[in-house]
Amino acid sequence: QVQLVESGGGLVQPGGSLRLSCAASGSINSINVMAWHRQAPGKQREFVAAMTSGGSTNYADSAKGRFTISTGNAKNTVYLQMNSLKPEDTAVYYCALSPGGYWGKGTLVTVSS
Numbered sequence: 001q002v003q004l005v006e007s008g009g010g011l012v013q014p015g016g017s018l019r020l021s022c023a024a025s026g027s028i029n030s031i032n033v034m035a036w037h038r039q040a041p042g043k044q045r046e047f048v049a050a051m052t053s054g055g056s057t058n059y060a061d062s063a064k065g066r067f068t069i070s071t072g073n074a075k076n077t078v079y080l081q082m083n084s085l086k087p088e089d090t091a092v093y094y095c096a097l098s099p100g101g102y103w104g105k106g107t108l109v110t111v112s113s
Contacts, residue, residue, distance in 0.1 A: 002026040009107030022095030024076040033098040034078040038091035
C-alpha cells in the first residue's frame, strides 16, 4: 500500500506564495511520475503540474510561469511552489503518483483578501 500526504495549504492573499509538499510512503517499487492536480469548488479536478523520475516537468497553462514543481532531499517527496497566487487558484490540491494511480487526500488552498 502507498500513502501520499499533502501539506502546506492555507489562506493567502492574492499575489502571495505558498509551498505545498507531498510525501509518499509505503510499498513504493518505482516512481515514474509525481503530479499535482486541483479541484475548485463546483469544478472538475484538473491537472496542474507533473515531474517524471528523470526530472522532466510539465505544467498546465494556468500554472506556467507561476508554479514550480520540484523534488528535494527527502526521498519520495515532491513540492509545488506557487507564486503570484490568484483567487482562481483556490482549490483543493491533490498529489498523485504513478504507476499505481495513487492519490492523496488533498490540501486546501484559499486565495482571498
